[in-house]
Every structure is written in structure tokens, then in C-alpha cells.
Amino acid sequence: MAARILLVEDEPTIGAAVADRLTAHGHEVVRAWDGPGGVAAFEEHRPDLVVLDVMLPGFDGHEVCRRIQAVRPVPVLMLTARDDEADVLVGLAVGADDYLTKPFRMRELVARVSALLRRVDRAAELAASTTPSVRSWDGLRIDTGARRVWVDDAEVHLTPTEFDLLVCLAAAPGDVLSRERLLAEVWGWNDASGTRTVDSHIKGLRAKIGGDRVRTVHGVGYALEVGAPR
Missing domain, CATH: 1.10.10.10 (Winged helix-like DNA-binding domain superfamily/Winged helix DNA-binding domain)
Structure with missing residues (x-):
């Protein structure tokens, strides 16, 4: 399904590659480059899903996730440069749904995004039918x-x-x-x-x-x- 996706990533090369790949799969991509900008873009554009880097200027992705989940629950895929279980558990505790460790394959990122969107659809259908x-x-x-x-x-x-x-x-x-x-x-x-x-x-x-x-x-x-x- 096509969705509006907020991408919060401060590394230009990674951000451009992710945005291009998601756009090629039919999604509308909104960009932000730091923590405060990510929260502001979330409130302005009301995305269906957020792809969120952990290490960001301003304040980090964990704080972004905490703030946006307080506004409205939304699926969040976190990108982390460290394969550290403590970091992962912090992200999950503040409301992230999934995570990918850098470097990652674009094919896997698209698959994770698609799976999250399908899960949201299934949850909505289940709530309506049961x-x-x-x-x-x-x-x-x-x-x-x-x-x-x-x-x-x-x-x-x-x-x-x-x-x-x-x-x-x-x-x-x-x-x-x-x-x-x-x-x-x-x-x-x-x-x-x-x-x-x-x-x-x-x-x-x-x-x-x-x-x-x-x-x-x-x-x-x-x-x-x-x-x-x-």
C-alpha cells in the first residue's frame, strides 16, 4: 500500500538513498534532518509511518519517538549505527516497532516498511470485524x-x-x-x-x-x- 512516510535522517547520502527507494515503491516521503525538525514535520504532515535515525542533531531519535508517540500512535522503524541490545530496548521502550542496524540493504528496509504497514492494516481490520x-x-x-x-x-x-x-x-x-x-x-x-x-x-x-x-x-x-x- 502507498503511504506517507516521514524520514528523519541527518546523513545526506543515506537519507537520499532511502527516500529514493521508498518513492520508487509508490510512497510519499517527507524529510527532516534533526530531532526538533522531525517532531515538527510529524505534527504538520501526519505520516502513516516514521523511519527514524537514532543519532540526530538537536535531540536523538529516542526523544523524537517518545514525543511523537505522545501525540499520536504511529509505527516507527528505527535506524541505529550500533548493534547494541541496550539501545534497541530503549527504542522499543519509547514506542519503536522495529529497528535496522546500519549498514542495511535497501531491499530489507522496504520489506520492513511494507510489513509494518500491513500489520497496521490487519489490526484495523481485526478491530472492525471482531x-x-x-x-x-x-x-x-x-x-x-x-x-x-x-x-x-x-x-x-x-x-x-x-x-x-x-x-x-x-x-x-x-x-x-x-x-x-x-x-x-x-x-x-x-x-x-x-x-x-x-x-x-x-x-x-x-x-x-x-x-x-x-x-x-x-x-x-x-x-x-x-x-x-x-
Whole structure:
């Protein structure tokens, strides 16, 4: 699907190459080159998706992501020069949905963008076609219609991807879901190239709902640990 994409990247060569490739795939690309400019462009142009570099003049991409998510939830693909798990977890905590480490292949960037856009479409279709429901297990409560989550009666704010990941696990509580299945159902990917993305989002989800609520089966995947539904 064609979309309006905000690209916030201060490196001219990388920014031009990304903009050209996204435009060639039918997207409208709006450019910004620093943190304050990225926030201003987001408010002015209301993009469908944001491609956001972490290292930016003014203030960094993590701060940009935090500010724009406070205005309106939007899928964010972060670009990072360091393959550092701590940096990735910070990005996911402030609302990023996915990340790519530089240098990256343009084909992979386009594929990630397309997958994010498809996921947004699927979430909207699902919300329109299903009856909202609330399910609870041992202090964990999920309202699929309102897309809200509570742990021990305290509301927990999940990113859109974290919520979709939790709902996917909660659809089969106790069952082990492979990373490949989670990639296909939550991200819309048909290959196993993003298993680290799943692992990073699981860590972010555990930090918010409790580490003991998601069980790891090494070499296989993850399961939501619950008692009897209430």
C-alpha cells in the first residue's frame, strides 16, 4: 500500500538513498534532518509511518519517538549505527516497532516498511470485524477492543507491537509459539530473518507485564504463562 512516510535522517547520502527507494515503491516521503525538525514535520504532515535515525542533531531519535508517540500512535522503524541490545530496548521502550542496524540493504528496509504497514492494516481490520473482549489471568487483564492492558489493576502502556505480540500469545495461553510463527502473525514476515526482533520485543514486554508471565523455550519460542482464565 502507498503511504506517507516521514524520514528523519541527518546523513545526506543515506537519507537520499532511502527516500529514493521508498518513492520508487509508490510512497510519499517527507524529510527532516534533526530531532526538533522531525517532531515538527510529524505534527504538520501526519505520516502513516516514521523511519527514524537514532543519532540526530538537536535531540536523538529516542526523544523524537517518545514525543511523537505522545501525540499520536504511529509505527516507527528505527535506524541505529550500533548493534547494541541496550539501545534497541530503549527504542522499543519509547514506542519503536522495529529497528535496522546500519549498514542495511535497501531491499530489507522496504520489506520492513511494507510489513509494518500491513500489520497496521490487519489490526484495523481485526478491530472492525471482531467483538471486543476482556480476558484475565492471575492479575493480567487484556481489553482487545480498547487495546489496553492492566497488571494487578495498574494500567500498563504497551507499544502497538507489544500489544499485538501479547494478544498473539494470549490467543493460545500456555502453548509455545515459535519465533517464526510470531514473526508471521505479528509482523507479517514470511522468513526467519527477524528472530532477534522477536527476542527484543519479548524482553520489552516482560519488563512491563512481569518477567515470569512469558516463558522461554530455548531453541523454540515463547509461551504466555497463565492460570485459569477469569
